[in-house]
Amino acid sequence: MSKRQLAMVMDLNKCIGCQTCTVACKTQWTNRNGREYMYWNNVETYPGTGYPKNWMELGGGFDAAGDLQPGVIPNLEADYGVPWDYNYDALQGGASFEPNVEPTWGPNWDEDEGAGVFPQDNYFFYLPRICNHCTNPGCLSACPRDAIFKREQDGVVLVDLDRCQGYRYCIAGCPYKKIYFNPKISKSEKCILCFPRIEQGLPPACAQQCVGRIRFVGFLDDEEGQVHKLVNKYKVAIGLRTDYGTQPNVYYVPPTESPAKFDANGKIIEGSTRLPIEELEKLFGPEVHGAIATLKAEMKKRKETGESELMDILIAYQHSDMFRLDNNYYQQVAKESGQHLLAPVDNRYVTGKHTKAGHVMKFFHGGDVKAGGHH
Amino acid sequence: MKKLTSTLVALATLATAVAADSAIDARKVTTSLDKVSNTSSVWNGAKFSTVTLYPQTTIEFNDKKANEINAENKAVKAQVAAVYNSAKIAFLIKWPDGTKNVQQGNRTDSYADGFAVQFASNYANPAELPYIGMGSEGRQALIHLQKQVVKFYEPNGNGDVATQVNPNQTELFGKDLKVFNAKVDTLASLDYEKSYVGEGFRSMTEIKDGSSNSQSTMTYGKNAWTGTLSRSLKDTYVDLNAAAIPVAFAVWDGEKMGRNGLKYLTAWTAVVFQKGDNTLVNALHGKIEGDATKGKESAIANGCTGCHQMEKTDAASLMGPSLTNIGGYATVDYLRESLVKPSAVVVPGYNRNAHSNYAWYNIENGKRVSTMPDHSWMEKADIDNIIAYLKTLKAEVK
Numbered sequence: 178m179s180k181r182q183l184a185m186v187m188d189l190n191k192c193i194g195c196q197t198c199t200v201a202c203k204t205q206w207t208n209r210n211g212r213e214y215m216y217w218n219n220v221e222t223y224p225g226t227g228y229p230k231n232w233m234e235l236g237g238g239f240d241a242a243g244d245l246q247p248g249v250i251p252n253l254e255a256d257y258g259v260p261w262d263y264n265y266d267a268l269q270g271g272a273s274f275e276p277n278v279e280p281t282w283g284p285n286w287d288e289d290e291g292a293g294v295f296p297q298d299n300y301f302f303y304l305p306r307i308c309n310h311c312t313n314p315g316c317l318s319a320c321p322r323d324a325i326f327k328r329e330q331d332g333v334v335l336v337d338l339d340r341c342q343g344y345r346y347c348i349a350g351c352p353y354k355k356i357y358f359n360p361k362i363s364k365s366e367k368c369i370l371c372f373p374r375i376e377q378g379l380p381p382a383c384a385q386q387c388v389g390r391i392r393f394v395g396f397l398d399d400e401e402g403q404v405h406k407l408v409n410k411y412k413v414a415i416g417l418r419t420d421y422g423t424q425p426n427v428y429y430v431p432p433t434e435s436p437a438k439f440d441a442n443g444k445i446i447e448g449s450t451r452l453p454i455e456e457l458e459k460l461f462g463p464e465v466h467g468a469i470a471t472l473k474a475e476m477k478k479r480k481e482t483g484e485s486e487l488m489d490i491l492i493a494y495q496h497s498d499m500f501r502l503d504n505n506y507y508q509q510v511a512k513e514s515g516q517h518l519l520a521p522v523d524n525r526y527v528t529g530k531h532t533k534a535g536h537v538m539k540f541f542h543g544g545d546v547k548a549g550g551h552h
Numbered sequence: 553m554k555k556l557t558s559t560l561v562a563l564a565t566l567a568t569a570v571a572a573d574s575a576i577d578a579r580k581v582t583t584s585l586d587k588v589s590n591t592s593s594v595w596n597g598a599k600f601s602t603v604t605l606y607p608q609t610t611i612e613f614n615d616k617k618a619n620e621i622n623a624e625n626k627a628v629k630a631q632v633a634a635v636y637n638s639a640k641i642a643f644l645i646k647w648p649d650g651t652k653n654v655q656q657g658n659r660t661d662s663y664a665d666g667f668a669v670q671f672a673s674n675y676a677n678p679a680e681l682p683y684i685g686m687g688s689e690g691r692q693a694l695i696h697l698q699k700q701v702v703k704f705y706e707p708n709g710n711g712d713v714a715t716q717v718n719p720n721q722t723e724l725f726g727k728d729l730k731v732f733n734a735k736v737d738t739l740a741s742l743d744y745e746k747s748y749v750g751e752g753f754r755s756m757t758e759i760k761d762g763s764s765n766s767q768s769t770m771t772y773g774k775n776a777w778t779g780t781l782s783r784s785l786k787d788t789y790v791d792l793n794a795a796a797i798p799v800a801f802a803v804w805d806g807e808k809m810g811r812n813g814l815k816y817l818t819a820w821t822a823v824v825f826q827k828g829d830n831t832l833v834n835a836l837h838g839k840i841e842g843d844a845t846k847g848k849e850s851a852i853a854n855g856c857t858g859c860h861q862m863e864k865t866d867a868a869s870l871m872g873p874s875l876t877n878i879g880g881y882a883t884v885d886y887l888r889e890s891l892v893k894p895s896a897v898v899v900p901g902y903n904r905n906a907h908s909n910y911a912w913y914n915i916e917n918g919k920r921v922s923t924m925p926d927h928s929w930m931e932k933a934d935i936d937n938i939i940a941y942l943k944t945l946k947a948e949v950k
Contacts, residue, residue: 245906247616318906
């Protein structure tokens with residue numbers, strides 16, 4: 178267990194499934210170098226197969242006695258999906274626009290399908306997922322090389338790429354399948370909670386870019402922080418599949434409102450709700466009842482009195498309140514450990530940022546090619 | 553090609569002629585061993601010995617599919633030869649493998665065939681060699697590993713910034729894009745050859761500073777791999793200038809999702825340079841005293857099976873290491889030490905995070921103390937019987 182724990186809360190009532198978080202993460206971290214197939218952040222439709230396919234049935238995590246459970250390593254083509262590209266080059270010769278592989282599966286293959294019968298009782302909601310930076314990580318327990326560690330200062334779970342030998346037991350051990358094998362470097366990689374950004378007081382890219390403003394980021398022990406209030410004070414934010422025993426540190430405000438069902442004649446069935454509570458129980462455990470009751474009570478209170486701290490938090494007025502990263506804390510940690518804070522973006526990838534068309538891109542091949550020359 | 557054929561013929565004939573698991577006689581050569589492969593002429597006059605590699609079953613890993621396909625593994629026989637000159641030693645190992653598996657750069661579920669040769673840093677006392685799996689605390693092992701990985705890119709700090717982008721994000725098209733892709737290609741490493749030092753599972757650390765140099769090859773043909781390794785007789789980690797040295801071999805089968813502990817390995821095997829001093833050979837290959845039948849009775853009477861899976865037919869246990877193949881890869885001295893001084897070597901492979909309810913050891917004053925009771929009170933004859941029984945615990949040869 179780390180000294181402090183940084184956590185994220187996602188309000189599922191407000192997620193619109195726009196994938197802006199997914200794109201923010203992908204462009205920052207996973208669009209290159211063997212990570213192309215990985216989604217450190219994804220948004221899946223629930224109920225659905227999820228990403229990777231049927232991840233909840235692939236084992237890992239701990240049993241009630243606390244023993245690590247065996248798991249299965251997903252297959253790239255069948256379970257994750259091969260990231261396909263298009264024949265841009267051939268288009269110049271008049272070819273038709275075609276993917277370079279025959280896609281058979283991919284993330285969100287079943288997007289928006291959900292469950293139930295349209296239009297009577299069909300339903301779904303969006304479930305954004307990142308690494309849970311667990312207090313008792315399955316990946317860490319499974320590693321025979323001690324290559325995975327949990328940072329003391331904030332509980333972020335990271336892979337030491339120098340120690341990692343690409344054995345992939347971590348993937349079997351993680352019940353959320355949020356650690357991935359990079360076949361190009363033969364090592365495992367995962368969500369790093371954008372720690373180089375965090376150390377500069379910036380929230381993770383997925384949280385910063387979220388248009389629905391569903392993500393709150395802060396330390397669990399920061400009693401003034403909205404994360405602490407949502408998780409510990411109001412207890413409306415709950416970990417996903419805590420029955421896996423890893424003590425996840427990404428918390429979800431469960432979906433509380435769903436439309437009523439229709440009868441065979443298309444008439445509204447008064448008092449009915451499309452979202453079965455059993456599904457929410459499966460994801461969030463029995464605590465979901467209390468969370469929903471509190472949310473409804475506070476909503477009512479707000480309607481009647483105009484007052485509710487919880488509703489004010491969930492409205493998410495200010496990024497500055499939603500992201501309490503306590504910048505001075507990291508500066509203090511760095512000072513005490515004698516280390517430098519990292520730049521918010523990995524500097525190795527920055528070169529070219531200000532490169533304009535026509536600039537000589539000498540780092541590509543000795544400076545003999547003018548970029549943009551073919552446009 | 554002619555040379556290759558003659559070597560293979562030599563291997564085939566010798567395979568049948570040599571008795572099982574004797575010491576390996578190293579042949580002195582005057583030729584250079586700087587670049588050795590399976591076709592090198594140094595192997596023409598070499599004497600081949602048979603070594604048996606047993607499936608490692610000490611610890612069960614958490615990969616469900618791999619556990620299923622490895623449940624019924626049999627032992628593998630390999631042919632080994634050693635040659636040396638004044639500066640270097642070279643090994644050739646040939647083992648059967650029905651499938652050639654090369655780890656691919658675009659799949660998450662492909663695994664590599666490979667082999668490793670292990671040396672002990674200190675072998676002055678043959679009764680206290682490093683733990684066979686990966687060395688042990690205070691008993692360092694040096695491991696040379698060669699794996700079949702198609703092509704890999706080490707994350708580096710060399711500032712190869714411009715090549716670390718997706719090709720579609722460059723501004724390049726056509727011929728320029730081809731040139732760019734070729735540039736990226738040159739950064740890939742084709743030879744997955746590494747050296748490590750280890751003092752027990754989870755401690756293994758790659759040697760990256762050039763303080764240990766080796767050169768190895770792997771060649772596939774006729775349903776078998778041939779691996780060669782050449783290294784200096786002396787470096788920072790080991791000094792092999794002696795009358796005899798202990799070595800151990802391991803092989804991985806990518807078809808069976810082999811990696812790290814999912815492997816086949818030999819017991820410590822003596823490589824003899826000069827005849828005369830038989831201390832190491834006797835310790836590793838000597839006659840086993842004791843009565844295995846009486847030993848089994850004694851093992852049951854003393855409650856060994858309470859914590860250890862002994863026979864393949866016994867139930868698996870998380871309480872202690874599985875001993876189903878211990879007779880294959882443990883030496884008599886190691887077994888004796890484990891009985892009378894259980895804390896002398898505590899396999900650190902047990903992951904306390906993974907199975908928090910089953911403590912193989914406790915940490916007292918920074919030292920691992922085994923939860924297994926000390927059996928030094930037993931009569932020597934009784935211990936010999938148990939050791940004789942433990943030596944019978946091993947998989948059959950395929």
